[in-house]
Amino acid sequence: MWSVRHRDARNTVIGNLFVKNLSNSVDNGKLYEMFSNFGTILSCKVATDEGGKSKGFGFVQFDSQESANSAIENLHDSLFDGKTIYVANFIRKSDRVSISPEANFTNLYMKNLDQDITEELIKLKFSEFGKILSVYIAKDDNGNSKGFGFVNFESSDCAKRAMEAMNGVQLGAYGALP
Template identity: 25%
Template structure:
């Protein structure tokens, strides 16, 4: 005999329902979050036909124990300042139609009467639905049908048949019928950590572009970043070290306010191919230390003076030359 159809509430034994997600939350982020609970099997973010998130998802685990653990841990957990709603998944309708079977691989020559006759021995057939392949009386059918019985017991009998059911010269496949889902027009909510009246997609895309190391390095193709510098290395030493790669336009070693080197700097070349060649200088030795060279994600910039003040001159050691310890007391207000 065929196995009994699973009860709707059994889905909650292994599946978590997650709602109130904003539009930027994707499968990877949900996997990182819910992966903190062991035995995660699958993440299913529900999307519309344009691949936009609908704001809810289903998370599958191996056991009910993991489901309860995930609900307890993540219900109310904030993602982008929006609290998730997490609960065991409970379908609002049966997983299968109680008195209907789905039949596929029907031959082109078979008609509704043939289908009805083939399943009459299982029980009283009250209707057969065969979707047409097109318009007009000669369009034919799509090769599948839904068979409606008067009683649920007839479905079990149809599934339990061991003999081959042939329709239109082809052996058909019989399975339980899954009801059509309600396609609600729903999209994910906005992010609470961004301005609500602004175009959030442009804001997020701008952030990604500014943080993408590949795009940033493409903007500054003539500049390389050099780290692991010995504290005694000067700009002139750094310039001479990279002179074999091509014409150097400018060099900057980043320093503390005291003038002491921070151990890293930048070299800007006149040509992009020279900067590309400079990448081969990584692991080369400068002042008894192996330096590391990579593409720069920013241009060389000098520290700007404070507004309303002239830039303080620097001495040979990089220290600022102050204008005196006292303050002018005779300034006009």
């Protein structure tokens, strides 16, 4: 299988699928054969451990989203090598937010904070979602922000609302804070 050298083409989610619950007997070749009827495959890979053993999941990237959609429609929940496989569009880790409705948390982690962010500004912005118990920005030995911190809410509902509203929002001089 040839590799796409251009980083933007390689990192696109268009036509890119995630496949899981693969049998240990499925290698790159079998995965390619399974999906090749649905369009032109740009890349195809089964994830393996250090010893070369399948981890039970892989990725297939088509040249078009239409081919990927056709593969999803035809292969998702189908039986292959004795296992029912899961096929869906690939979602970047940075774009995934998967919190169970039963999850009970009050502490939120913030990353990529601008250097000019203060705990007071974070408290001001996040207080619209409920009562805040504490705000903390991690700092180095010189007192400079390390770019991450935490907001702790009184209730889980407040934390969930804040996470849903603020996930992905840029905080700082040019972002959501005044």
